[in-house]
Each structure stands twice: as C-alpha cells, then as structure tokens.
Amino acid sequence: MEQPYIVLIVVSRQLSHKHHHKNTGNIDKDEVFYPVRKSKDPNVRMLLPGFGLGIGWFMYLVHGYRPRGVAHFNLWFPMFRGHFFQCAVSLASLVAWCLVLNWFRLTFGLSALLYHHTVPTSIFATYIVIITFLHHSEEGVPWYGDDIWTNVRGQLSSVDRVYGWCHSIIHNIGTHQVHHLFPKVPHYRLEEATVHFRKAFPSLVNIRDDRILPSFCRMFLKYARQCTVGDDESIHVYK
Template identity: 55%
Template sequence: MSSRRRNEVKSREELAFESVPQDVPSLVDIKRKLPSKFFQPNLILSFYYVVKDFVIVGLLYASVLLVEHYAPSAWLKLGYLPIYWYVQGTMFWALFVLGHDCGHGSFSKSTLLNDIVGNLLHSLILVPYYPWKVSHQHHHKNTGNIDRDEIFYPVRESEKRKEFLPLFGFGLSWFFYLFVGYSPRPSKHLNPYDPLFARNFLNCSISLALCTAWVSLGLVPYAYTFGLVKLTVHYLVPIFFFASWLVVTTFLHHQDELVPWYADPKWNFVKGQLSSVDRHYGWAHTLVHNIGTHQIHHLFSKIPHYYLEEATVIFRKEYPHLVRKSDEPILSAFYKMFHIFNEQHKIKNDTEVHVYKGDTKSK
C-alpha cells in the first residue's frame, strides 16, 4: 500500500472515531427530560389521523375519476395523472406511517387494537404488516450496528453483496426486499417459515392472508370490472410512488456523511439510535406524520407521531451535541448518499467504526 493510501486510510479511521458522540446520557436520563404525556397514546387523536388520511385518499380518487370523465382535453387528463400519482402515493405513505405506529404500539395501549388497525392499513397498500413489524423491531433493536442491523448496513469484505440497482430502482427495491430480503442477512417477508418470522408464524400468516384477500377480493375484481389499465392508473402507479417514498425515507433516516456505524462490540443501544438523522420533508412532512423527525422516534418508539416534534425540541435543547439533522433537499441528498453508499458500504473485516465520507481523498 502506498504512503498516500495509508494516510487516507488513517484519516478515515480517525474521522470515524471523531464522529462517535461523547458524553452520551443513558436512555433513562433522556426520558426524564420528556413530559410523561408523550408516552401516552391518545386514541381519539390516533383515529382522527386514520379518518383524515382515508378522506384525503378518497377525495384524490374521486378527483381522478372526475378528471377522466369531465376534462375537456386528453392533454389535461394526461397532465393530471402525475400529480395524482405523486400525491396519492404520498398519502399511501402516510397510511403506512400510521400502520408503523401500530407496529410500535404507539397508536393505542391495546396490542390487539394496534395489530387490527395495522393489518388493515398495511394490507390496503400491499404491505404484510406482521412480518414487517417483526423485521422493523429487529432494526430498532440493532440500529447502527454493522453486524446486526436489518437493512442498508455496511457489508464486511468477507460477506458477499450483490450490486444495487441505480438509485435502488426507487420503489422497485421495496418489492424486491419483500420477496428476497436484503443480503447478506436476508429475511423473506412473504415466507412465514423464515427464521426471523417463525416464532410469529400465526400472526405473520394472518397478515399474508389479508394481503392475499385484498388482492383477490379487491384488486382482481376491480381489474375485471374496469380493466387492468384503470387498476394500474388508479392504484398500482401510486403504490410505486408510495414504495419510492418508503425506500428514499428509510435510506436517508440512517445514511449521511459522518454518521457512525458500529461493530457489535463497540455498539450500544443509545449510541446506535443517535446515528439516526432528522430530515424535513417539506410540504409532505406533517402530512406523513413527522416520520422524518427520526432521532427521538428511535430513542423512544412508543412516542406517537403527533408528539415527535415537541419531544424533539426538548431533546435538541437538552442535548445539542447529540443532534444529527440535515436540511439538504431530499432528492439531492438521496442521489448524493446513494453514490457514496454504493462506493463505500464494503468495509474491512476488522472495522470497528465506519462513516461515509463524500471526498474520500481528503485528509
């Protein structure tokens, strides 16, 4: 190895360890700073957001029907479709986030009610609720852990990882993930016998059955009645936009320059959760239930989405040295971090702390 290359490696190692947060309080200490009401779901408020989202979804669907029937020109009809796809896909993403709250138990105090509502919300957007719930809980238990996290983790050179689609194919990678998982530690969300899901075989099977029922009793009859083109235009393309939201957001929650990833012996729960990144999603931020407010969500996943912003204000005031946030525009951040991630996610077997760095030649 050349002298210059040794210096570059050393520089990156030093940078990685400098990125590790210092003076990290315990989870209990952080929780003491937050009002107790933040940990108490408000059932009326939770259902209000469900109803509101379904009303918006219904109005958007009605709008595309009205445009199809009454728009004076074909160009106007075609021009409206991308708007409909984008906004309806965003609303499907909002429904997903409400189901995500159910999976964390922050929708209500009842596990049964959470699972009923979560199954309903997720099945309607073709997400197997319980398998996703299990894998997502695994992610939360191991966030920022190179050796145990669930997706978008750095891969050691002894492990094999296939090349990525350009920009993950946006929503395409979500469906790929459901079918085959994320290597080299894949979990197949459509297989209730998968080792990650086997303990919850019944619940996972129920969620898969509900998705199958929605396809068989909802989508197939819709295609039979109105045609496959209408099903695609009204539902499947917005589903792709939703899946793209999911991929972009999930990736950016935990990927940014100088955000540390830890080898298992160097990792602990609080440091791992602090490797989450807060981002603001502009016009859609509140509409999709503040999911970009991610550090406090990872520290305390029981906090309902409608308290995340307030809790974050307190956290940032009390622990300014622990805040990780980015104001970079979302799509440019995704484009930048995808290419950095694609070039740097393969790491040495003995790496203890890993960070991504935009200019790999800087010292």
Template identity: 50%
Template sequence: KLFKYGYLFFPIYWYIQGTLYTAFFILGHDCGHSSFSSYPLLNDTVGTILHTWILVPYYAWKLTHNHHHKNTNNIDKDAVFCPQRGIVDEPSYQNYLLYWFPGISWFYYLMFGYRPRGINHFNPFEPLFYNKHFIGASLSLATYLGMFYLMYIYAISVGFISLITYHLIPVFIFACYIVIITMLHHTEIDVPWYGDSEWNNVKGQLSTVDRHYGHVHSIIHSIGTHQIHHLFTKVPHYHLEEATEQFRKVYPDLVRINNEPILVSFSRMFKTFINQRSISQDTR
C-alpha cells in the same frame, strides 16, 4: 377539453396519492410500535388494514422493523442499508436502476431481505416468524392474499389499466418514498456504524438524522423527525415535533439535523453508499 386531456393530470394524482399512501404506511408503522393505541389487537387490526391496502405484509414487516430498532446501525445485525463486510461489489446497472426507480428495491427487500441477512416477508416459516409469530404472520398474509383477490375482481370488472393507473402506480410512488426515507434516516457522512463488539443501544439509537420533507413533511406525519422516534418508540407521530423540540434544547450536542433538500441528499448518499459500502472483515 379538460376531460379530453385529463390524462395529463395523472402525474399530479400519482404524486398526491403516493404521498397519502405513505401517510397510511406511517400510521401502520405507529401500530407496529404500539404507539397508535394501548390495545395490541387494535394496533394489529388497523396496521394490517392500512398496510395491506398498500401491499405491505404488515405483521412480518413489523417484526423485521422492530429487529432494526433493536440493532440500529449495528453492522453485523441491522436489517437494511448497512455496510457489508468483505464483498467485492462494483457499481452496476442494477444499482443505477434502483437509483432512478427506488421503489423496485422496496419490493425486492420484502421478498429477499438485505444481504447478507436475507429474509422473505411472505414466508411465515422464516426463523424470525415461525416460533412465536407464525399465526400472526400467516393471518397477515391471508389478508394480503385477500387484497390481491379484491384487485383481481376490480381488474376484471373495471379494467387492469384502471387498477394500474389509480392504485398500483401510487403504491409504487409510496415504495419510492419509503426507500428514500429509510436510507436517509441512518445514512449520512457523519453518522457512525458500529461492529457488534463496539455497538450498544444508546450509540445505535443516536445514529439517526432528522430531516425535513418540505411541503409533505406534516402529511407524512413528521417521519423525518427520527431521532426521538428511535430513542422513544412509543411516542406517537403527533408528538414527535414537540418531543424533538425539547430534546434539542436539553441535549444540543447529540442532535443531528440535515437541512439539505431530500432528493439532493438521496442522490448524494446513494452514490456514496454504493461506492463505499464494502468494508473489511475486521472493521469495528
């Protein structure tokens, strides 16, 4: 009977596997910051393998993510979840779709970027990639296509439903994780955003919130411990907690911590962001 009704256990499997895929992503994230090892080729090789498995174009993502770190909470240059000047954007059904299924917005971001600074992570001819990084972005995308070929072989050999059940749904769970995590890193009512004329690197890197992800916090490599990561990107994930403890002792006035349950925070801040993301053209 256990096997007869085994499909009832699939949601548990999806949650566990999606969490582990998020851990894969964080390891690849360390590779993108060169905190995984001191060897660039090893970083890019491991990062490409890990991210390609969960359908992330590693090299292009690495470049846009590092752009985010160089412009954190800069209204005019940051890459995602930033206030938008002069738009008239009433809440719509698309917003609520992304609220209930945030993983959709992850794949949308990979294909189109975040307005008004759109970018296609699958196009090696994008200006951010083309001049210096065309070969790296192209090789990463070739690996990505190879992953699709492997999935195709699996689907025709074992079954498309099996592919969806055992791999693609956990990938979508990971995508939901990463959207929630990314938003909550820099979105809170007491976290400032700055116009380019007022922004500087220290202000930007301190505009970050530490959050605890409960029973999965250590499994996803303490990625919610984010202030230290932004101040010192070369700190690997396994030293984040230790470094954060020291930072909080020495600079208690600079610490931002939110201990609200993660899904409660996401629900509250997503709705706040949607309703308040439009700002005037002269906001500084």
C-alpha cells in the same frame, strides 16, 4: 390505495422493523441499508440505481436486504418464530387482496387498476425507500460493529431531516432521532420532544436541512462506493 399493503403485511413488517429498532446502526445486525462486511459481500455487488426505488421496496419484501435477507412472505423464517399464525393470516389476506385486484381489473380495466392502485402504490414504495435510507445514512454519521455497538450509540446515529410540505403528512417521521431514542413517543409529539432533546443535548444532534432528492442521490452514490467494510472494522463513516 396503498393502505391495503400496509395492513396485509403488518405482522412480518412489524417484526422486521422491530428488529431494526433493536439493532439500529449495527453493521452486523441491522435490518436494511447497512454497510456490508467484505467477507460477506458477493463477488459481483449489483445495486439498482437508487436501490430500484419502488421496485426495490417490493424486492426487499420478497428477498430482504442482502446478505442478511429477511423474506417477509416466508412463514418459517427464523425472525417470525412464535408468530406463525399472525403471519399466515397476513399472507392469506394478501392473496385475497390480489384476487380483489384481479376482479377490479376484469371489471374496470387495466388502465383503471394502474391509475387507482399500481401508480399510487409505486409512489408509496418509492417514498419508503428514500426516507428509510436517509434516516440512517449521512456523511459523518457512524455505523458500529457489534463489538462496540450499544443501543444508545446506535439510536443516536439516526438523522433528522425536514420533508417540506409533506413533513406533517408523513407524521413527522423525519424527526427520527427522538423516534429511535424514545419509540413510544407518538408522532404528534415528535416535534415537541425533538425541541427539548436538541436543547438538552446539542452535541448529539444529527440534522440535515438540504433538499431530500439531491441528498438521496448524493448518499446513494457514496453508499455504492463505500458500503463494503473490512471484517475487523469497528466504526464506519461515510466520507
């Protein structure tokens, strides 16, 4: 039942994801889970445990990731300029879908809504937070300031991970370096392309094979302690 959310926000989410691909690994321009410059860090930095997991995903859609917040439901947000009509259709579709969900609740009851929609959607949202963070956060993998960032450097800062039994279910997106270096490679070719990339450029490979949830907890704690960087820092590495 999570699919309607993917469809309904596809325009604004596609645009913010495109922005992420164009600025991957850039401290000053990336889209989410980036290190924050000290001068732009709020006086009291509050991080929900694990970024709030599923709750954090919906908060991200509404407010974006601070301090550079992209409000996905704001039709006038600068990132969406030139795509007003498409974003308006997505927003109208979301409103219509909310009306459908309310009809479903009135017809079949709240428990049915929770079982068929709310819980599955929350699981999906949690998965989005975990894999998005782990795609670009790991010890020794650098983030670059805009002064020295290049596209290739940024894309190479992506991290490959194996998601066990669900790896193929999520379209092999854990093989993330090739996805960023060559985004037009279809998901069903990512594993094959990754084999060739690792063979040709072994020194450039970032791969971790430890378990996903422990990795997420470990890196979240490191992020919470080390995510604030100096205004003149050109390279930031989690230690």
